[in-house]
Structures are given as C-alpha cells and as structure tokens.
Amino acid sequence: MLAPLTLDPAARPAPAFLGGGPKKLLIDGEWVPARSGATLPTIDPTTEQTLTSFAAGDAADVDLAVAAARRAFEDPSWSAITPYRRSRVLLQIADVLEANAEELATLESLDMGGPIGLTRWFVDHSVEVIRHYAGWPTKVYGQTAPSDPSQLHYTLRQPLGVVGAITAWNGPLLQVAWKLGPALATGNTLVIKPADQSPLTALRFGELLAGTDLPHGVVNIVTGMGRTAGEALINHADVDKISFTGSTAVGKHILEASTGNLKRVTLELGGKSPNIVFADADLRTAAATAALGFCAGAGQGCVAGTRIFVEESVREEFAELLREEMAAYTLGDPFHPDTRMGPLASRGHFERVTSYFDVAREDGATLRIGGEVDAGAGLFVPPTLIDDVTNDMRVSQEEIFGPVAAIMSFTDEAEAVRLGNDTVYGLSAGVWTRDLSRAHRVSAALRAGTVWVNTYGRMTAGILPFGGFKQSGIGREHGTEVLDAYTETKTVMVQL
Numbered sequence: 001m002l003a004p005l006t007l008d009p010a011a012r013p014a015p016a017f018l019g020g021g022p023k024k025l026l027i028d029g030e031w032v033p034a035r036s037g038a039t040l041p042t043i044d045p046t047t048e049q050t051l052t053s054f055a056a057g058d059a060a061d062v063d064l065a066v067a068a069a070r071r072a073f074e075d076p077s078w079s080a081i082t083p084y085r086r087s088r089v090l091l092q093i094a095d096v097l098e099a100n101a102e103e104l105a106t107l108e109s110l111d112m113g114g115p116i117g118l119t120r121w122f123v124d125h126s127v128e129v130i131r132h133y134a135g136w137p138t139k140v141y142g143q144t145a146p147s148d149p150s151q152l153h154y155t156l157r158q159p160l161g162v163v164g165a166i167t168a169w170n171g172p173l174l175q176v177a178w179k180l181g182p183a184l185a186t187g188n189t190l191v192i193k194p195a196d197q198s199p200l201t202a203l204r205f206g207e208l209l210a211g212t213d214l215p216h217g218v219v220n221i222v223t224g225m226g227r228t229a230g231e232a233l234i235n236h237a238d239v240d241k242i243s244f245t246g247s248t249a250v251g252k253h254i255l256e257a258s259t260g261n262l263k264r265v266t267l268e269l270g271g272k273s274p275n276i277v278f279a280d281a282d283l284r285t286a287a288a289t290a291a292l293g294f295c296a297g298a299g300q301g302c303v304a305g306t307r308i309f310v311e312e313s314v315r316e317e318f319a320e321l322l323r324e325e326m327a328a329y330t331l332g333d334p335f336h337p338d339t340r341m342g343p344l345a346s347r348g349h350f351e352r353v354t355s356y357f358d359v360a361r362e363d364g365a366t367l368r369i370g371g372e373v374d375a376g377a378g379l380f381v382p383p384t385l386i387d388d389v390t391n392d393m394r395v396s397q398e399e400i401f402g403p404v405a406a407i408m409s410f411t412d413e414a415e416a417v418r419l420g421n422d423t424v425y426g427l428s429a430g431v432w433t434r435d436l437s438r439a440h441r442v443s444a445a446l447r448a449g450t451v452w453v454n455t456y457g458r459m460t461a462g463i464l465p466f467g468g469f470k471q472s473g474i475g476r477e478h479g480t481e482v483l484d485a486y487t488e489t490k491t492v493m494v495q496l
C-alpha cells in the first residue's frame with residue numbers, strides 16, 4: 001500500500017468548538033452534563049488521538065429529554081404556530097447551517113475521517129434537505145370525503161408526538177437533517193441520539209439552533225452509547241416513533257423493542273448492493289462510477305455498490321478499467337488537497353473490515369487489487385477488489401462497510417437479475433446498458449429501493465423517496481412517503 005498523504009499536525013485545523021471541556025447534552029434548551037457525570041472520548045480516526053469528550057447520557061438523561069420534548073410538543077409555542085411560521089423556522093435552521101458550513105465540514109472530517117470535499121457535500125446537502133422540508137408545512141393536506149349530505153367527513157394530518165432519532169457515524173449531520181426536516185415540518189418534537197463515534201456535528205448543530213426561533217425543548221440531543229442512551233430511547237413509553245439509521249442487527253432489535261407501546265418505526269439499514277454492467281455499456285464511465293460507488297467515503301456508505309456483476313464477454317476489459325480508476329483513490333489526511341479516501345472511522349471498524357481479507361482467502365477467493373494494509377499506517381484501507389468469488393461466499397453476502405468490492409460475471413440478463421437479487425438486502429442497485437428496454441426491464445426486476453441506470457449513488461435533497469426492500473429497512477425517508485411516516489391521519493365525521 002502506498003503511504004497515506006499526511007499533513008503537518010500543526011497545520012491541521014483545530015476548531016474552537018473542540019475546546020472548553022466535555023460537550024454536554026441539549027435538554028430543554030439548556031446544555032447540561034449527563035446526570036451520572038460520565039463522559040466518553042471522541043477520536044480522530046486520522047491520528048487516533050482524542051479530539052474532545054462528550055457526555056455519556058443514559059436512561060436518566062433520556063427521561064429528561066423525552067419529558068422536555070413532550071412538554072414542547074404540547075406547548076402552543078410549537079403546536080399552535082402557523083404553517084408559515086413553521087416554514088420560517090426551518091428556513092432559519094438551514095440558514096444557520098449554511099452560515100457555519102465550513103466549520104461543520106471541518107468537524108465532520110476530524111470526527112469521522114471523510115475527505116473535506118465529501119464532508120462539505122454532506123453539509124451542503126443537509127442545508128438543501130432542510131430547505132426542502134421548509135416547503136412542506138404549508139402543503140400537507142387532509143381530504144374531504146364524499147358523505148351523506150347531512151354529514152361532513154374529512155381527514156386531518158397530525159404529528160405523531162415525540163420522535164427518537166438515532167443515527168450512524170458515516171454521515172452524521174446529514175442523517176440528522178434527514179430526520180429533523182420532516183419531523184419538524186409536520187410538527188413533531190425530537191430527541192436525537194447521535195452515533196457515539198462521531199457526535200460533534202450534531203452537538204454543534206444543537207448550539208446553532210440557539211440562533212433560530214425554534215422553541216426550547218423541540219430539539220433535544222442526548223449523546224451516549226447505543227446500549228445505554230439508545231436502549232433507553234427505543235424502550236421509552238413516551239416516545240411515539242423511532243427513526244433509525246444503522247445496522248440491520250440493531251434495526252431488528254428496535255423493531256422488537258417498539259412493541260412495548262407500539263412505536264412507529266422507520267428503519268434505514270444496511271446493504272450489499274449489486275452494480276450490473278452489460279457489455280453494451282459505456283465501460284469507461286461504468287468503471288469510474290463503480291469505483292466511486294464503493295470507494296467514496298472509504299466504502300462506509302449504506303448504498304455502496306460492493307457486488308459488481310460484469311457480462312462475461314467484457315469482464316477482463318472492465319476489470320482493467322476498474323483497476324485504473326481504483327488507483328486514483330489516493331489515501332490520506334482528509335484535509336490534504338490530494339486525498340480521495342480518508343481512514344476508516346474507528347479502530348474497531350478497521351479490524352472488522354480488514355478481517356474480511358482472510359475470510360476471502362479462506363473461502364477460496366483472490367484479492368486481485370489492494371487487500372493489504374501496512375502495520376502502523378493508521379486506519380487506512382486501500383481500494384480492494386476481490387476476484388474468483390461466488391455470490392454465496394461471505395464476502396458477497398455480508399456488508400463489509402469498507403472500500404472492498406467483489407467482481408463476478410454473468411452470461412445473460414436473467415442471470416444478472418437473479419444474482420443481483422440473491423441477497424438478504426435490497427437498498428440499491430446499478431444497471432449499465434445502452435439498451436433502453438433492458439434498462440427498464442432490469443430496473444423493474446431488481447428488488448431494491450433505488451435503482452440507478454448509467455449512474456450510481458446520486459441522491460436528491462428530499463425529493464425522491466429513499467429506503468430499502470427486504471432487510472435493508474422499513475419505510476422511506478424523503479419523497480411524499482416520509483410525510484406519512486411522521487403523521488397520523490385522523491378521520492372526523494360531523495353531523496350537520
């Protein structure tokens with residue numbers, strides 16, 4: 001592996017936010033330590049040094065935050081404001097994010113290791129998402145139903161109440177924005193539990209809310225571990241909904257926990273997405289985009305296209321193009337201008353990802369490109385392509401969540417679809433072909449929440465629904481679907 005690009009430690013950014021002692025919890029508009037007084041460190045994965053520490057919230061803190069969110073939900077300062085006013089507050093939130101974009105991107109790169117270009121995109125996207133939802137408070141309608149002339153029948157769309165928002169470490173601010181936007185647009189209140197590996201941008205975001213007209217208690221933030229703070233939130237009897245982004249294993253556990261008070265649940269979970277390349281495709285563009293599909297964010301993306309299926313006749317040609325594209329993913333410090341891939345987000349995750357190199361070998365596969373890490377070179381993993389793979393091997397079926405893909409081949413369309421669908425996941429898929437009819441046929445046949453044709457990984461800021469088939473999740477974020485996920489429909493029948 002080439003040595004990662006490094007910067008002089010003195011030249012690395014040190015935002016003022018990192019100073020001033022342990023970060024606290026945001027409860028009812030106040031910053032307070034955890035009731036237990038406990039804190040946790042947050043580590044810079046590039047240097048493996050501690051950046052700062054933050055409150056290790058637990059059930060006692062979650063109780064306080066949920067009570068604050070409930071009070072805020074019932075308070076007319078939030079429940080009775082006009083739709084225009086609610087829009088205005090969301091626009092203010094977008095504005096404070098935008099005004100502090102560079103600081104937020106810097107904190108994100110320090111905390112989770114994404115290259116600064118990627119984390120700038122995370123922040124810009126979050127701003128767009130919040131602006132998108134700022135348009136909704138004035139447009140969520142109920143319906144008037146046909147009825148006996150002596151009656152008036154109609155429906156109301158009403159908020160659920162207190163929403164627990166639990167996020168993963170790979171897109172920390174972005175995932176908060178995806179949940180907060182629709183939850184607030186429809187009048188809910190929130191308790192956010194950020195990922196314990198990368199809580200900083202959510203906390204800085206919480207501070208920035210003080211510059212808006214959002215009433216106290218509408219947004220609360222409780223940092224801490226999943227097994228303490230997260231567990232308390234998912235089991236809390238006064239939480240009406242959990243919106244979760246994270247692993248399928250924890251998602252299943254949340255679904256079980258939701259039965260206590262029949263919480264509404266949205267789950268955005270893992271994936272093992274197929275990227276299918278037919279021989280008639282623009283192979284150069286397909287190779288460049290396929291590399292991006294599993295190397296962007298060092299492969300720590302739920303939609304990573306980690307099973308690449310290539311039509312047999314062009315397999316070797318495509319593999320060579322892919323090799324060239326993968327070589328452009330220079331590893332290094334997220335702030336180095338030439339870095340295209342930063343470190344993995346934590347030591348534990350690095351160990352897990354690299355353990356798959358042995359798994360691949362033991363199962364008879366070949367590490368065709370990459371697959372080596374230098375001891376002492378930090379948490380950097382080079383782009384890795386596994387060959388001589390079958391779709392039933394662990395490396396083809398388990399989510400690795402690093403820059404590691406398997407290349408396989410197929411001989412006809414039916415086989416491509418069968419192999420593509422042969423996974424417990426169903427988050428996304430890619431199809432590369434110049435044959436328009438085939439593009440639509442294969443898109444319809446793939447069991448995935450999003451299918452990209454002659455592109456990969458594009459996201460809209462709220463417009464199109466996003467979510468998974470099968471074990472990639474339940475429900476959708478974005479689109480008009482998300483409005484249903486944050487509202488109850490009430491039927492009203494009036495005798496005139």
Ligand code: NAD
Nearest residue numbers: 167168169194195226230231246247250268269270271302
């Ligand atoms: P994770 O499931 O370990 O953790 C996610 C969040 O859940 C964290 O905040 C964690 O503290 C919390 N948590 C953990 N145990 C909990 C418990 N018992 N009760 C309540 N909360 C708990 O996931 P991760 O490793 O942080 O993230 C990677 C996973 O997230 C991957 O599987 C990835 O595919 C998935 N992901 C999905 C999407 C999507 O939109 N579909 C987006 C990003 C990441």
